[in-house]
Amino acid sequence: MAMGRLIRERGMTVEIARTDYLRCKPWDADCRPDFKDGTYYGYANLTFGVCNSACSLLLASGVRRIAGPFSRIGVHQIVTTRHKYRDRYKIFSKTLSDGKVVTEKKFVERELVETVKSAELSNSMRRELTDYLLSMDVNPELVDFMVSTPPEDIRYLSMEELKSFGVVTEISEIEGLAGYRICKGRRRPENCIGR
DSSP: OHHHHHHHHTTOEEEOOEEEESSOOTTSTTOOOSSTTSOOOEEEEOSSOEEETTHHHHHTTSSEEEEOTTOEEEEOOOOEEEEEEEEEEEEEEEEOTTSOEEEEEEEEEEEEEEEEEEOOOOHHHHHHHHHHHHHTTOOTTHHHHHHTSOTTSOEEOOHHHHHHHTSOSEESOOHHHHOTTGGGSSSOOTTOOOO
16 A cells, blocks of 8 residues: 555556567576566557456556556455564573673574464454545445455456446556557657656
8 A cells, every 4th residue: 555655646647457578478488588688578468457456456546547448457355464483592691700690692593383364354454445545536345345355266346346436547548658669759658757
């Protein structure tokens, strides 16, 4: 949510897209970089972008929130993971020349004792999510869709739901925001950053 607040504070546009690669996918074993510096040539494909889980909260933060007509935006329960640790110390006692006993403690190791995962949404977290969505002009009933979907599933929102909740402000494919070399031309879109 902190990232989302920063996006809104800076007046940024968020558009759902995916990266496609010209020759091969970088994670394929036989794929080699396109450029000497180790980068691959990729481009934004706005047609079938996917935005799941916390991505929907980032999407909601844009001043303009754009999804293509075939984009998929999904939500589910938030999982909180808590770890419990046991720290071990070695304790040394020594007697000084004046007879005073001084105790020193030295850290030895940290042991993981237990990991607890929970999909329960606390009242404080629900309030925080609700306040966040309201500040982004998004209907906070979106939280109900999130908590009603188990964390191992995804509830994809229809285009009508996305618009009615205010998660997206536009359903279109705007190539002008992510097109090839758009930031090199004379009429640079507002989303270009200096390079």
